[in-house]
Amino acid sequence: MEELYQEFIIELYKNPLNFGKIERPEMHAQLHNTTCGDQIELFVRVNEGKIEQAKFIGKGCAISQASASLFTSYLKGKKINELEKITKDDVLGLLKIDLSKNPSRMKCALLVFDTMKKMIKTKE
Amino acid sequence: MSLDVDKIRKDFPILQAEINGKPLAYLDSAATSQKPLVVIERIFDFYARHNANVARGLHKLSEQATLEYAEVRTKVKEFIGAENQKEVIFTRGTTESINLAMRGWGEKFVKKGDKIVVSIMEHHSNFVPWQELARRKRAKLEVIDIDENGELNLSDAQKKIKAAKIVAISGASNVLGTVNDLRAIGKMAHEQDALFVVDGAQLIPSRKIDVRKIDCDMLAFSGHKMLGPFGSGILYGKEETLEKMDPLMYGSEMIREVTIHKSTYAELPERLETGTPEVSAVLGLGTAIDYLNKIGMKNIEKYEQELIKYTMMRLSEIKGLKILGPYNENKRVSLASFTLEGVHPHDLAAILDEQGIAVRSGHHCAMPLHARLGVDASTRASFYLYNTKEEADKLVDGIEKAKKIFS
Ligand SMILES: Cc1ncc(COP(=O)(O)O)c(C=O)c1O
Numbered sequence: 001m002e003e004l005y006q007e008f009i010i011e012l013y014k015n016p017l018n019f020g021k022i023e024r025p026e027m028h029a030q031l032h033n034t035t036c037g038d039q040i041e042l043f044v045r046v047n048e049g050k051i052e053q054a055k056f057i058g059k060g061c062a063i064s065q066a067s068a069s070l071f072t073s074y075l076k077g078k079k080i081n082e083l084e085k086i087t088k089d090d091v092l093g094l095l096k097i098d099l100s101k102n103p104s105r106m107k108c109a110l111l112v113f114d115t116m117k118k119m120i121k122t123k124e
Numbered sequence: 125m126s127l128d129v130d131k132i133r134k135d136f137p138i139l140q141a142e143i144n145g146k147p148l149a150y151l152d153s154a155a156t157s158q159k160p161l162v163v164i165e166r167i168f169d170f171y172a173r174h175n176a177n178v179a180r181g182l183h184k185l186s187e188q189a190t191l192e193y194a195e196v197r198t199k200v201k202e203f204i205g206a207e208n209q210k211e212v213i214f215t216r217g218t219t220e221s222i223n224l225a226m227r228g229w230g231e232k233f234v235k236k237g238d239k240i241v242v243s244i245m246e247h248h249s250n251f252v253p254w255q256e257l258a259r260r261k262r263a264k265l266e267v268i269d270i271d272e273n274g275e276l277n278l279s280d281a282q283k284k285i286k287a288a289k290i291v292a293i294s295g296a297s298n299v300l301g302t303v304n305d306l307r308a309i310g311k312m313a314h315e316q317d318a319l320f321v322v323d324g325a326q327l328i329p330s331r332k333i334d335v336r337k338i339d340c341d342m343l344a345f346s347g348h349k350m351l352g353p354f355g356s357g358i359l360y361g362k363e364e365t366l367e368k369m370d371p372l373m374y375g376s377e378m379i380r381e382v383t384i385h386k387s388t389y390a391e392l393p394e395r396l397e398t399g400t401p402e403v404s405a406v407l408g409l410g411t412a413i414d415y416l417n418k419i420g421m422k423n424i425e426k427y428e429q430e431l432i433k434y435t436m437m438r439l440s441e442i443k444g445l446k447i448l449g450p451y452n453e454n455k456r457v458s459l460a461s462f463t464l465e466g467v468h469p470h471d472l473a474a475i476l477d478e479q480g481i482a483v484r485s486g487h488h489c490a491m492p493l494h495a496r497l498g499v500d501a502s503t504r505a506s507f508y509l510y511n512t513k514e515e516a517d518k519l520v521d522g523i524e525k526a527k528k529i530f531s
Contacts, residue, residue, distance in 0.1 A: 004474060005529050013530075014466075036470055036486045037500045059500060061470035062530075108470065 004097055004105070005062065013062035018055045018072035027080075029119035033111050035104070038064040040115045044075065051078050056112065063095070064108040070094040071112045083120055088113060126426040127419055132510050135160040135415075139510060146480030149515040154298050154326060154459045154506035155484055156348045159412070163351060166411040167404045178403055179377065179394075193403055196410035197393070203413050204343065205334035206360055210392040213359040213366070214401055218325040219249040220372075221344030221359035222292070224396065225321055226253040228369035229342075230290060233319075236262045238289040241318070243268040243276055243304075244496045245297040248489040250323035250344075254292055263289070270496070274300040274449035281309060288318040295327030295343075299490045299504065300449030301432075301456035303327065306338045314339065319365070325349055329508070330428050330457050332421035341365045347405065352412035356405035359396075366392050373398035424509045428458035431507045435460055435516040442523055448502060459506035461488070464523065467530045469503040475526040481519055 022028075022043035030041040038060025045053040054075040056068045071091055078086075091113045092099065092106075099106045133139050136158045141148045150158060176185035178193045197209045206212060215221045230253075234240065240254050244267050258265040266284040269277045274297070285291055291313035296303045306322060313320040322340040327333060329350035335343055342365065347356030361369070371378055371389070378398045380388040389395045416424065433453040439445055444465030450456055464472055469485035476483055484504045487494045494500065505519055 005471070010530055037494075038470075061468040063471070102474075105470075105474065 004102075006097070009062055009066045009095070009097075012066035012069045016056075016065055017069040019057065019069070020055050021057060022053060022055050027119050027123050029115050029122055031111060031115040031118055033060070033064070033107055036060065036108070038108055038111055040064065040068050040111050042068075042072070042112065042115045042119055044119065046080060049080050051075050051080065056115075058111075060111070061108050063099075063105055064111045067091065067095055067109045068112040071116075075116075083116065086113070086116070126423045126430070127509065129427070129510065129512055132419070133512075135162070136510050137161055137164070143480040143482070144478055149479075149481045149511075149518050151505040151507060151511065151515065151519060152482045152484050153329075153508035153511075154349070154457075154504065156354070157329065157351050157508055158510065159351055159353065159408075160415055162415060163353065163408045163411045167353060167408045170404045170407050177400055189403060192410075193401070193406055196406050196413075199410050199413045200358055200360075203417070204328070204358075204360055205336050207336070207363065211360055211363050211366065213361065213393050213396045214406055215344075215357040215359050215397075216355050216402060216405075217346040217348070217357035218323060218344045219357075221342075221357050222250055222253050222321070222323060224359050224369075224372045225292075225342050225344065225361075226257050227372050228396065229319060229365070230254075230257045231260070232368070232370055234258075234261045234263050234289055238263040239266055239284075239287055240264070241266045241268060241281075241284050241288045241291045241313075243281075243293055244270055245274070245276070245300055245302065245490065245493050246292070246294055247298050247323065247325065248491070249325070250292055250294055250321075251492060254290070267492070268293075270300070270302075273451070273455075274302050275455065276302070276304050276309070278305070278308060282312055285309075285312045285316055285318065288313065288316050290319045290321065292321040292323065294323040294325070295331075295333070296457045297449065297490075297493075298326050298459070299461045299488050299493055299502065301459045301461070302449050303331070303455055303457060306340065310339045326457055326459075330421075331425055335360055347409035347412065350409075350412055351415055352409035353402075353405040355402040356409040363392065366396065369396065371396050371398055375399055377401070419509060427509060428507060429453050431511060431513065431516065432456060432458040432460065434513050435505065435507065435519070438516055438520045439523075442520065442527075444527070445523065448497060448499070458508070458511075459504060461502040461504040463499055463502050464527065467526050469501045471530070472503050472523065472526050475529060476519070476522040479518070479522045479525070481515075481522050483519070 025043040026046035027044040040058040054072040321342040324345040328345040343360040473485035
């Protein structure tokens, strides 16, 4: 549990990566974790079927926000038709923490992933 | 000290537990209280030696269960100062009680254009049913505001309650801790001939309440927040009010006679209690009330006030920590919700949990209130008769630790 708050998580919470909006994004979605109020809004710029840029804005706990920072970096360069293949474990792998015994924190960590899922759906 | 907390703690098996290798500091009694061994044993004893359905068989076990079940009704009646047993309806909790009031009374008497009044500090359970009733009936929902101390704004209340049909207010807020001036609100409501409903979920566990003094028409509360089991709840109502109400559900237990053409219903209180009740939960609640009475509600109130006063004093030493609600301990039950600059409530709760300290974080089922306060979420520490000042100190140390991790 102590590892939950490794320095890099705290650092990303205080200084998130890819934080901000993209004007007129090709793909976009917003999601809210209603139990804790965490929010993520995801913006994606697509060029020739590839993600050129991914950004987010949001608020919430360190886990949800750090996860969004890492995930938006991870998305860059991915092909749009590959997005479907990304799994929860890929996202959890980015955070390098074991949340299997913390179902409520798992939700925080996966908020950005769920936002992406919603984004794909809206696009279709 | 107004009560012997060391002795009390020994009555609660779970308080000897360790969480993450640390002794448990349970500061989440506003969500649900812990249960003393006598309550747990009562439930065990019922199932092991006395299990039978109530109000059915003529056999000995059923007769005894029926009698003991009825005895709890008397205990509840005395605990809240009701006039008679018919005024005590068993439900499964506060939420069900309020829904019974909404469906049984509201659906029947509220008409298009009527005014239903709640406050901004209500728990969703005393907000959503009324909002839904207003929607169904095309009635108007009015929301009483709070002042900067987190107390009900009484002049706003006076305005909003004008020509109201129903006024539904919590006895104490589960976020701000504010103890509301029920007599004042009740008076305003009755001047308008409105039905006055009190959500007592947070008040009944820690105060001696007399429904006749408050003069409420209905009072809802949950057994599980007052040392009793889950699944035990109460809707108190004045007899004349309950008489006019419809049941929430139809079927067994609430029946006098059924023919293929028509059914006639039982008298109060059974008419409003449909189906086999949660017998063991009700019996456990009876034991919980005995336990509270033995300690004494006045002593509990006094002890809790010492605790919350101390806790607020310690919390206010922490830089960047902001307590929601009134500062004066006389105006609150023993809980404190707060925000901490730079640390999200979820992270704070997780770090406290690591140290064996159980608190609640989030919006505590009070989203309109959090929106009003302009905070997304808060952390809440709530205390009960078994908590100690040492646990408040642990909380403060834990918060300092979280601050360090996030600094
Ligand atoms: C003020 C208030 N009202 C209503 C409720 C709902 O109680 P229950 O969940 O037992 O129905 C609660 C408990 O969370 C509460 O604190």
